[in-house]
Amino acid sequence: MLDLLANKWSALAIGALEAGPHRFGALQRRLQGVSPKVLTRTLRRLEATGLVARTVYPEVPLHVEYELTELGRGAAVPLNALRAWVEDHIDQLPR
Amino acid sequence: MLDLLANKWSALAIGALEAGPHRFGALQRRLQGVSPKVLTRTLRRLEATGLVARTVYPEVPLHVEYELTELGRGAAVPLNALRAWVEDHIDQLPR
Structure with a gap:
């Protein structure tokens, strides 16, 4: 895990x-550099693992949305702390 | 980063x-499943990236130790929070 x-x-x-x-395309734009395959x-x-839920909207054209589950929102807390630490220390880290 | x-x-x-x-061997034992190459x-x-310092002890036999730098100890905080979250929710996550 x-x-x-x-x-x-x-x-x-x-x-x-x-x-x-988010729809797939919107997520892909936000995650710069991610390939469709990896995303x-x-x-x-x-x-x-139950962190994200996928909803298919049977409209024309059909579209799919991804959202955090409650478990996913829980995981976001320590992940945000990790990202914030990286951003706060980015200048101390070699490029 | x-x-x-x-x-x-x-x-x-x-x-x-x-x-x-820790010496390399001790770390490898603690990180079950890690290969020497990956470690x-x-x-x-x-x-x-300045998170770990490596000290070579010129004794016979020579040995090497790895330890956290101050920056490394800082990174450990959010990483511990992430690991703790995973451990707290392990039962809600599929195997």
Whole structure:
């Protein structure tokens, strides 16, 4: 489980989804540099562990949204602390 | 930087080193399942980013110890929170 959360794209996806449900494309834009393949795999793993819920809207065109579950919102707390620590110390870290 | 910290073996290595300096073999035993190659790479990355210091003791036989720097001890705080969250919710997560 730690390897799922202690993973850059999982951490960033959970962080982005804190702002609310996102479609795949919107998430991909927010997570600069993530490939569709990696984002798909990340979202599937987050879904499989119950941190993210996936809703399919049967409209035309059909669309899918991803959002944090309650468990996911819980995981966001320590992940935010980790991201904040990195941002606070970025100048002490070599490029 | 997040990808270094948001990494299972980095998180576990930093956690283990909180107990004090360790030799390579001791770290490898504590991080069950880590291969020497992965542990070497993880320690090199932690050293390169200033989170871990490596001291060579020129005795016979020569030995090397790894310990957290001050920056490393700082990173341990949010990493511990992440690990604690995982441990607290492990029963809600599928195996």
